[in-house]
Amino acid sequence: MTPTPSTPPSRRRLLQGLAAAVCLGAAPWALAAPYPEITWDDLMPADWDPTKPFRDLQKPDLRSDSDPRVQALYDRLRKVWDEAPTVPSMAGRQVKIPGYIVPLESGKNGIREFLLVPYFGACIHTPPPPANQIIHVRADPPVKGFKTMSAVWVSGTLGLERAGSAMGASGYSMQAAQVAAYTNK
Structure with missing residues (x-):
């Protein structure tokens, strides 16, 4: 799926990040997830x-x-x-x-x-x-x-x-x- 102006911004960022990771040779699952907050x-x-x-x-x-x-x-x-x-x-x-x-x-x-x-x-x-x-x-x-x-x-x-x-x-x-x-x- 290619990001288009109708793609929601959060999905667009996810797709752009995924594309960048693939281009850089990183496995898609290696993308850093947000760090969970603790107390x-x-x-x-x-x-x-x-x-x-x-x-x-x-x-x-x-x-x-x-x-x-x-x-x-x-x-x-x-x-x-x-x-x-x-x-x-x-x-x-x-x-x-x-x-x-x-x-x-x-x-x-x-x-x-x-x-x-x-x-x-x-x-x-x-x-x-x-x-x-x-x-x-x-x-x-x-x-x-x-x-x-x-x-x-x-x-x-x-x-x-x-x-x-x-x-x-x-x-x-x-x-x-x-x-x-x-x-x-």
Whole structure:
């Protein structure tokens, strides 16, 4: 079928893309489908309760940030959250997820590596979110036009890879296929 002015625009684009793929030697089924959108909740196991390890704390009598018990509690929280479980079935999935950028490696060519986090200020203020709420994103080529805490949509392939950084531990990795400014659909 050859696209004509009477062919609906969406079908016309599909046919043009299919024709381009065939001309370039790609198999028609290799055309990239849109990345399905996921939420941050999808990255947490359904049975994981991040408060469970802290049920022994009723009303902690902590006087100030300099109290050694505050640091002990913080260290305990970091250990539990850095070891937060991931969802094995997410490995290898192509997804699209919104979040905020926390740059790890950037330069004049843009941001090559960053953490994607679910809420504004995460990883900048302590404590950072649990590892299953942080995605270590690699972008090649580097992305331009974004800065710390820019709201973005990131599309790519998820991996289960724990990595530590000064900003927090990530439970997921992603090779970004696209990073775009966030829009509310």
